Amino acid sequence: MKKSFMGVIVMMLLASCREPDAQVVLNVIYQNQFCSSQSQLIKQLSDQQSLQAAIGSARMLGKTTELPAVDFSQSYLLLIAMGTRPSAGYHLTLSEPQAAVYDDKLLLPLVFNQPEPGMMQAAVMTSPCMIVSLAKGRYRQVAVQAENELLSVELRPIGGE
Numbered sequence: 008m009k010k011s012f013m014g015v016i017v018m019m020l021l022a023s024c025r026e027p028d029a030q031v032v033l034n035v036i037y038q039n040q041f042c043s044s045q046s047q048l049i050k051q052l053s054d055q056q057s058l059q060a061a062i063g064s065a066r067m068l069g070k071t072t073e074l075p076a077v078d079f080s081q082s083y084l085l086l087i088a089m090g091t092r093p094s095a096g097y098h099l100t101l102s103e104p105q106a107a108v109y110d111d112k113l114l115l116p117l118v119f120n121q122p123e124p125g126m127m128q129a130a131v132m133t134s135p136c137m138i139v140s141l142a143k144g145r146y147r148q149v150a151v152q153a154e155n156e157l158l159s160v161e162l163r164p165i166g167g168e
Contacts, residue, residue: 027107033115034140036075036084037062040095042136044088049115049151049158052084052138061086061138075140083143083162087151088136089119095129096122099137108146115139115151 039062052058059074077084089097103116117137122128150159 025109027109029108029144029146030105031108031113031141031144031146032105033101033103035101035137036077036140037138038099038136040098040133040135042088042134044086044090044134044136046088046090047119047153047158048086048088048090049149049153049160050086050088051160051162052086053163054079058084058138061136077140081143082140083149085115085139085141085149085160086136087115087117087139087153087158088134089153090134092133092135093130094122095131095133096120096126097133098135101139106141106149108144111146112148112150113141113144113146115149117151117153119153 042061043063052061055074055077058077062074087099089099098120100118100120101116102118106113106115108114147162148159149162150157152158
């Protein structure tokens with residue numbers, strides 16, 4: 008994982024000025040308030056075992072989750088995590104059902120939601136996360152603006168690429 012570099016920043020600036028090269032449909036296959044990541048991250052899940060490990064924390068909390076069938080030769084899976092939060096009011100959402108591709112970079116339209124100031128929230132530590140499936144394409148990097156930090160991941164070839 009690379010947290011910040013000039014190429015992604017330039018790509019985000021260009022994104023506001025030109026039409027994308029392509030659009031990629033996003034599919035949220037898993038979302039939970041209690042994931043195991045203590046820090047903000049974006050990470051590629053490369054196989055069924057890494058998917059199972061990523062959602063294992065919810066199973067430990069007594070919530071059974073059916074593992075989705077994923078064709079890793081056709082799709083990328085990305086785990087996006089908010090890190091540890093002080094209340095139940097934090098969560099992730101997609102602002103658009105598709106992501107824009109510029110050159111070989113995909114810009115993930117993700118929102119890191121916070122509770123409204125003064126709103127009552129359960130005082131429980133949470134670590135919200137989301138797993139997104141997206142079709143493979145002509146992009147090798149995924150970036151998301153996460154609060155005050157730019158998160159990105161270089162995608163690794165998997166299964167038949």
